[in-house]
Amino acid sequence: QVQLVQSGAEVKKPGASVKVSCKASGYTFTGYYMHWVRQAPGQGLEWMGWINPNSGGTNYAQKFQGRVTMTRDTSISTAYMELSRLRSDDTAVYYCARDLSATVVTPPRCFFDYWGQGTLVTVSS
Amino acid sequence: EIVLTQSPATLSLSPGERATLSCRASQSVSSYLAWYQQKPGQAPRLLIYDASNRATGIPARFSGSGSGTDFTLTISSLEPEDFAVYYCQQRSNWPSTFGQGTRLEIK
Numbered sequence: 204q205v206q207l208v209q210s211g212a213e214v215k216k217p218g219a220s221v222k223v224s225c226k227a228s229g230y231t232f233t234g235y236y237m238h239w240v241r242q243a244p245g246q247g248l249e250w251m252g253w254i255n256p257n258s259g260g261t262n263y264a265q266k267f268q269g270r271v272t273m274t275r276d277t278s279i280s281t282a283y284m285e286l287s288r289l290r291s292d293d294t295a296v297y298y299c300a301r302d303l304s305a306t307v308v309t310p311p312r313c314f315f316d317y318w319g320q321g322t323l324v325t326v327s328s
Numbered sequence: 329e330i331v332l333t334q335s336p337a338t339l340s341l342s343p344g345e346r347a348t349l350s351c352r353a354s355q356s357v358s359s360y361l362a363w364y365q366q367k368p369g370q371a372p373r374l375l376i377y378d379a380s381n382r383a384t385g386i387p388a389r390f391s392g393s394g395s396g397t398d399f400t401l402t403i404s405s406l407e408p409e410d411f412a413v414y415y416c417q418q419r420s421n422w423p424s425t426f427g428q429g430t431r432l433e434i435k
Contacts, residue, residue: 315362
């Protein structure tokens with residue numbers, strides 16, 4: 204069965220960076236785009252970007268460009284999302300989510316059929 | 329970016345009743361719209377994609393309709409486990425965006 208298991212909660216100070224991992228199992232990791240979506244406490248969902256695990260290619264929402272880096276390690280079927288220059292409004296649960304489409308040859312579908320359990324990142328001085 | 333407006337913000341119904349949730353886009357998204365269900369402390373769950381296609385394992389009581397700017401998620405007969413927050417999402421224009429959610433609560 205498909206599983207996405209994320210790393211544990213983090214507490215960071217403003218200005219620091221955080222790196223969240225997402226380990227995939229139950230499917231071919233390099234066959235599906237991986238997205239990152241975040242949710243501030245009590246708020247809605249916000250798409251951050253995607254990575255093509257096969258090529259390493261990325262696409263970031265403009266809001267996060269310059270601060271976010273998405274990478275992957277295919278040897279351990281793990282995707283990473285690093286967010287730098289953290290601010291208090293970056294406090295949120297960060298989710299990885301698999302793209303619905305079983306191909307990385309065409310652009311992603313950008314609908315998400317499997318999600319990680321979420322990683323709470325708290326930014327506080 | 330495209331703004332999705334969901335209504336109502338909160339919907340109070342009883343088990344067995346029919347639920348109708350609305351999502352309106354600020355410009356046409358064709359049929360590139362999905363619906364998700366989220367329960368407290370859990371990740372969202374994909375219900376509907378491409379406006380009307382049920383995702384794998386989703387019960388037939390969930391249905392989606394609409395195209396362009398107006399979309400509806402219908403739950404034909406509410407089960408106790410259906411009370412949750414529902415989000416719509418568009419992928420027609422970059423960046424993909426979500427609505428602010430509709431909370432479906434037990435009356």
